[in-house]
Amino acid sequence: MKERELVIVGGGPAGMAAALAARAAGVEDVLLLERDQYLGGILNQCIHPGFGLHHFKEELTGPEYADRFIRQVKEDPGIEVSLRSFTVKLTKDKELSYLRPGAFEEVKAGAVILATGCRERTREMIPIPGTRPAGVYPAGLAQKMVNLEGWLPGKRAVIIGSGDIGLIMARRLALEGIAVKAVIEIQGASRGLVRNVVQCLEDFAIPLYLRHRVRAIRGRDRVESVEIARVDGDLKDIPGTDLEIACDTVLVSVGLIPENELLEMAGAEMDRRSNTPIAPEINRTSIPGIFACGNACKVYDLADWVTRDSELAGKMAADYLGSLA
Amino acid sequence: MTCIACPQGCFLEVETDGTSVIGLSGHKCSRGAVYARQEIEAPVRTLTTSVLARGMDLKMLPVRTSGPIPKGKLAEAMDAVKRITITSPVKAGAVVATDLLGLGADLIATRSLNKL
Numbered sequence: 001m002k003e004r005e006l007v008i009v010g011g012g013p014a015g016m017a018a019a020l021a022a023r024a025a026g027v028e029d030v031l032l033l034e035r036d037q038y039l040g041g042i043l044n045q046c047i048h049p050g051f052g053l054h055h056f057k058e059e060l061t062g063p064e065y066a067d068r069f070i071r072q073v074k075e076d077p078g079i080e081v082s083l084r085s086f087t088v089k090l091t092k093d094k095e096l097s098y099l100r101p102g103a104f105e106e107v108k109a110g111a112v113i114l115a116t117g118c119r120e121r122t123r124e125m126i127p128i129p130g131t132r133p134a135g136v137y138p139a140g141l142a143q144k145m146v147n148l149e150g151w152l153p154g155k156r157a158v159i160i161g162s163g164d165i166g167l168i169m170a171r172r173l174a175l176e177g178i179a180v181k182a183v184i185e186i187q188g189a190s191r192g193l194v195r196n197v198v199q200c201l202e203d204f205a206i207p208l209y210l211r212h213r214v215r216a217i218r219g220r221d222r223v224e225s226v227e228i229a230r231v232d233g234d235l236k237d238i239p240g241t242d243l244e245i246a247c248d249t250v251l252v253s254v255g256l257i258p259e260n261e262l263l264e265m266a267g268a269e270m271d272r273r274s275n276t277p278i279a280p281e282i283n284r285t286s287i288p289g290i291f292a293c294g295n296a297c298k299v300y301d302l303a304d305w306v307t308r309d310s311e312l313a314g315k316m317a318a319d320y321l322g323s324l325a
Numbered sequence: 326m327t328c329i330a331c332p333q334g335c336f337l338e339v340e341t342d343g344t345s346v347i348g349l350s351g352h353k354c355s356r357g358a359v360y361a362r363q364e365i366e367a368p369v370r371t372l373t374t375s376v377l378a379r380g381m382d383l384k385m386l387p388v389r390t391s392g393p394i395p396k397g398k399l400a401e402a403m404d405a406v407k408r409i410t411i412t413s414p415v416k417a418g419a420v421v422a423t424d425l426l427g428l429g430a431d432l433i434a435t436r437s438l439n440k441l
Binding site: 044047048049050053059061062063064067146147148149150175176177193194195197198199203301302 | 370371377387389399
């Protein structure tokens with residue numbers, strides 16, 4: 001089995017920042033595994049501005065923010081990037097197995113940083129009764145469809161949940177000429193940044209229904225409508241407040257879950273509720289030498305903070321490797 | 326109004342005479358004052374979207390306007406952007422369309438596009 005000093009799983013903002021910081025702290029050999037065919041992770045589909053205000057003191061779009069790191073990673077002879085490489089196994093002894101086109105690879109790492117990000121919570125993870133028609137998408141998947149594939153999901157949309165991805169997709173759909181009928185939020189305030197409520201909803205006169213719940217999604221083959229109702233302080237429906245909104249598309253933006261199957265496989269202690277590692281300090285796990293950073297460690301609202309904390313993870317991994325030498 | 330210059334989202338108390346700002350409080354930095362004046366006098370936004378690419382390594386090329394354009398022109402700008410198809414390589418930062426709709430802002434690629 002080949003031995004590598006530091007293996008990082010995930011080539012998004014977290015993995016790239018960790019790789020560069022580890023190199024700066026003296027790690028000589030970094031293997032960066034990315035399952036997609038490009039570095040950048042979720043930033044590639046976040047084509048809107050709002051990135052880099054803290055880290056670079058200027059406002060960039062997601063791809064531009066990613067590009068700053070991709071250039072540095074590619075120029076660094078101490079970082080080997082392996083694209084289209086899907087990690088399928090991790091052990092507590094830091095042995096990794098991954099698939100890349102035409103090969104199954106196994107490596108033993110001195111230290112491992114998991115920068116695997118999040119998955120979206122889906123409709124199935126929140127109780128929404130009704131039928132199971134086509135036209136219901138997680139908001140981030142719809143973002144990928146519109147921004148990377150050039151497909152529009154429908155003509156009239158309702159968005160469930162007012163997190164930042166939902167708000168940003170409301171604007172994105174509106175710009176593409178899709179009628180965004182409503183954003184539905186069960187809480188009394190949007191879960192996203194205030195600036196996104198202003199520039200994504202108010203700019204386009206998209207109604208935000210606070211303290212409302214989706215009672216059902218209706219439709220036989222394709223979504224035909226959603227039924228909503230106002231809720232009281234205990235989140236119970238208030239009788240007589242039902243409203244049916246006709247639409248052919250529903251985007252579900254109800255949060256993210258860290259993707260930590262590898263960490264779980266390695267036997268690390270996990271917080272079942274948040275799916276994050278249990279550890280006394282950020283970026284650490286219960287297994288010495290295995291670190292988790294970025295959205296895999298905790299869900300961030302800004303990529304700039306992912307960069308900051310992931311740089312620390314790179315440094316921590318370097319310190320760990322230094323302590324073994 | 327809420328300042329959208331950065332993710333902090335300061336709540337600005339703005340006093341106007343109908344066309345311009347005569348009093349302002351609540352902003353935590355100078356960008357807030359600039360934003361408030363602009364928003365009252367002539368609101369502008371930076372447009373980001375993606376442009377169709379043919380025969381290249383990406384199906385869609387992400388783009389933005391080089392500077393903010395009038396808020397009321399966003400829909401018209403989108404229509405103009407939708408008429409563009411890119412069939413040759415583009416470097417990140419390169420101009421995809423000059424002076425979009427005569428609004429004084431270029432359309433800029435935010436990612437590099439390469440041959441397949």
